[in-house]
Amino acid sequence: MEQTQLKEALEALKETGVRITPQRHAILEYLINSMSHPTADDIYKSLEGKFPNMSVATVYNNLRVFREVGLVKELTYGDSSSRFDFITTHHYHVICDSCGKIVDFHYPGLDEVEHLASHVTGFKVGNHRMEIYGTCPDCSTKETH
């Protein structure tokens, strides 16, 4: 499952003329396997064991490359640092206001909204982002005891 995704991702890089380095391989692998939404620093720390000499700049550089190629989505919430998400299928995120947990939420998409927006504003609409905020079950039970 993940193997396919990784292969496809590497293929996509090759096609764009982006070189495949061990660091890039490892970052991609981490993004695919981690079911969370890590920050650049999370990734840096997680790969410290395998790559003791890797620079933080490398992580940032490659996340930018992956974003430009369209492999990765950058999520900017209110908190200090960006989070990065390997793009699989179209899905949204539900975020807990209390503990910050991020849960994936699949939804058909909001093409209708895009069309309306395009019509009203005259923009050539390309894409959109949406996040839903609330309290996760864990934090809900904690609050009401």
Next chain:
Amino acid sequence: MEQTQLKEALEALKETGVRITPQRHAILEYLINSMSHPTADDIYKSLEGKFPNMSVATVYNNLRVFREVGLVKELTYGDSSSRFDFITTHHYHVICDSCGKIVDFHYPGLDEVEHLASHVTGFKVGNHRMEIYGTCPDCSTKETH
């Protein structure tokens, strides 16, 4: 029109026990009158004339206060600094990928999505955010000549 909004905002502050200082008055006024979505630094620079001694920290502190009271929404896009938006009616933003222009876009809301998300994830859903990205008319014409 704006006078009413400002009065109501000041009233809301009073009710919450937040003191009304000249700086707060000016920042609120600026947010309401500016039809743009200024950064903290925009606000700071714009009020430099009236308040030569005002600290950047004051701007940040008060934007946080306004957000906590619910008068202002903080918008975190990809770029480096947050933007702040005085909350009037429920609307979304359409953002130009090319020049960064932000246009308001009124839409009935996405209650249905919130309900579904709540049902699927078990979250107590409170609110959501959505932004639409594309190319504005100006940039579109520039590209195609």
Next chain:
DNA sequence: TTATTAAATTGTAATGTTTATAAATAGTGT
């Protein structure tokens, strides 16, 4: 009006994330 008190402002330093830079290194196609 004045005194009182807690809250807000100021100035500055500190923090933390992200980017820029230049030298060293390593992928890729031949």
Next chain:
DNA sequence: ACACTATTTATAAACATTACAATTTAATAA
């Protein structure tokens, strides 16, 4: 294996935002 460039590394710099302590000020009541 070679040559050509992209990439990595290490470090410094830039930038937005926050923390802090001292000073000032808004709100309240006498």
